[in-house]
Amino acid sequence: MACFSLVFYGVILVFLWSILSTSNALSLEKEIEELKQQYELYNLKCKTKKKKQDKVIRMLEAKVEELEDKLSGLESKFYGEINPRLRRNSDAAFRQGTRIPTSCLDLRANGHISSGLYIVMGIQLIETVFCDFSKQSFDSSR
Known part of the structure; x- marks a missing residue:
């Protein structure tokens, strides 16, 4: 069993x-x-x-x-x-x-920064002018 x-x-x-x-x-x-x-x-x-x-x-x-x-x-x-x-x-x-520049403004526009004597074209002749670039504005005269 x-x-x-x-x-x-x-x-x-x-x-x-x-x-x-x-x-x-x-x-x-x-x-x-x-x-x-x-x-x-x-x-x-x-x-x-x-x-x-x-x-x-x-x-x-x-x-x-x-x-x-x-x-x-x-x-x-x-x-x-x-x-x-x-x-x-x-x-x-x-x-x-x-x-040829005709005034100090033309000279400044062409890049000149030193004050001094420059040759510019006048009404009939070439002229020597003094440009004072230390001033802020320019005279319309040369």
Whole structure:
């Protein structure tokens, strides 16, 4: 009888162990399957985001290229317009610099800052005049 009860308890123990191990194995398989599904979903989301980012990058690269072209066009237009003006202005400045001054005001406008005797063009003759640049304003006379 003791042998029968030991065998009975052994059979019950093996039966319970098989049930518990089967349920654990099923729950592990279920968890693994859920993890696989989550991984596939995450992988799909990552691929979708990567495609969107690549599209945005291509758009931005195209925009940068367009803006660089526009900038070079504007630069060439700017330098094309400004160079003739500079040449005209420099010619005028050159002519202005070669003209004989007619008063102390002209001398000051030409950049003279030291008071002293200067040669200016009078009404009919070249005259020597004293210009006092220490004063704030000038007489209209030479």
